[in-house]
Amino acid sequence: MLTREFLQKADCRTSFxxxxxxxxxxxxxxxxxxxxxxxxxxxxxxxxxxxxxxxMWNPVFDADEICLATLNGWHxxxxxxxxxxxxxxxxxxxxxxxEPGGNTTGLAFRLPEATMREELELLWKREMVTGCYRPQWCxxxxxxxxxxxxxxxxxxPAHPLVEKDTCIQHIAPLIACASGPLGTNAQxxxxxEQELKNYGMSDEELYELARQVRLLxxxxxxxxx
Numbered sequence: 001m002l003t004r005e006f007l008q009k010a011d012c013r014t015s016f017x018x019x020x021x022x023x024x025x026x027x028x029x030x031x032x033x034x035x036x037x038x039x040x041x042x043x044x045x046x047x048x049x050x051x052x053x054x055x056m057w058n059p060v061f062d063a064d065e066i067c068l069a070t071l072n073g074w075h076x077x078x079x080x081x082x083x084x085x086x087x088x089x090x091x092x093x094x095x096x097x098x099e100p101g102g103n104t105t106g107l108a109f110r111l112p113e114a115t116m117r118e119e120l121e122l123l124w125k126r127e128m129v130t131g132c133y134r135p136q137w138c139x140x141x142x143x144x145x146x147x148x149x150x151x152x153x154x155x156x157p158a159h160p161l162v163e164k165d166t167c168i169q170h171i172a173p174l175i176a177c178a179s180g181p182l183g184t185n186a187q188x189x190x191x192x193e194q195e196l197k198n199y200g201m202s203d204e205e206l207y208e209l210a211r212q213v214r215l216l217x218x219x220x221x222x223x224x225x
Contacts, residue, residue, distance in 0.1 A: 002182055004060045007122050012129050017084035017180045023130040023160065034124045037135045037151070038117075047116050048150035049123065050140055052076050052106035053096040054188060057195045060126065061119040063109035068143040068199060071152060075102035076203070078171050080132050081161045086178060086185040093178025093185030094163070094171045096192075097133060097155040105201040108140055108150055132159040168205070172212040176220070186213050 010016070013024060025033070041047070050071055051059060078094035087093035098104060111119050127133050133153035140150040155162055165171075178185035193210040196203055 002054070002058060002060065002126070004122065007060060007125050010125065012125065016129060016182065017088060019084045019130065020089075025128055025131045029131070030124045030128050033128055033131075033135065034120055037137075038120070040137060042137060042149050045149050046113070047111045047120070048140060048148050049109045049111065050106055050138065050150045050152040051109060052098065052104050052152075053192055055109070056107050057191050059107075059109060061109070061122055062112060062115065064112050065110040067108045067110075068105070068201075069108035069150070070103055070105050070141045070143070071098070071138055071150075072103045072141065074098040074100060074104055074138070074152065074154060076104045076106075076206070077166050078175070078209070079155060079163055079166050081163050082178060082180075082185060083161070084129070084180060085182045086180045086188055087174075088178070088180055091178050093174050093180075094166075095188075097162075098152060099155050105196075105199075105203070107199075108142055108148065110148075127153050130159070130161060132156055132161045168209050168212055172209060173216060175209070176213045176216040186217065189213060 006015070013019065049055070050069060052071070053076065075098065076096050077099050078096055079099060080095040080097050082093035082095040083089045132155070134156045135151055136154050137149050138152045140148050142148060175185045175189055189210050193207060196206070
């Protein structure tokens with residue numbers, strides 16, 4: 001289980017599983033990425049973070065405000081080869097990222113200004129282990145009617161963990177079988193499915209993916225098969 005204490009103590013080289021050295025960002029590279037992102041912060045506006053995956057049910061960081069939100073121009077997809085955390089190099093799973101096109105519903109978190117840097121350092125340690133995401137300031141529509149500028153972690157297109165084939169028939173067997181130090185890949189998917197349903201959010205492709213993963217797991221668990 002990913003917790004605040006786990007992240008604070010985590011050694012990114014080992015705590016999430018075995019990660020190829022060439023993929024790991026050093027602590028200095030993570031700090032440089034965070035510094036660069038904050039330098040581009042628009043007009044010192046409040047820092048909002050857009051959660052579209054595990055941040056929705058397990059944000060770990062503190063927030064002064066949480067709102068339902070829609071990010072236009074990006075859609076969630078399981079396009080990252082998962083070789084740590086909830087997968088391994090020999091039995092990789094898939095992890096979510098944002099790719100251009102469509103829209104995504106999720107949660108917007110407004111960070112406390114007084115501890116903003118501390119919260120973002122934890123977030124960078126969680127999301128920027130390998131640099132497969134690109135932190136980007138985006139316009140985010142809150143469901144209350146306001147529009148804010150928020151940080152979203154989108155796909156870094158040239159990263160070696162990015163996979164082109166995201167069709168359900170291909171990725172469902174991977175997600176059904178993968179697991180790692182943080183748990184199973186399937187549980188990640190099922191937790192997100194439940195969280196979206198809790199908020200009345202629609203993502204029919206993700207719901208179908210979850211259905212296919214359950215069918216595969218039931219088939220594999222059936223006696224005599």
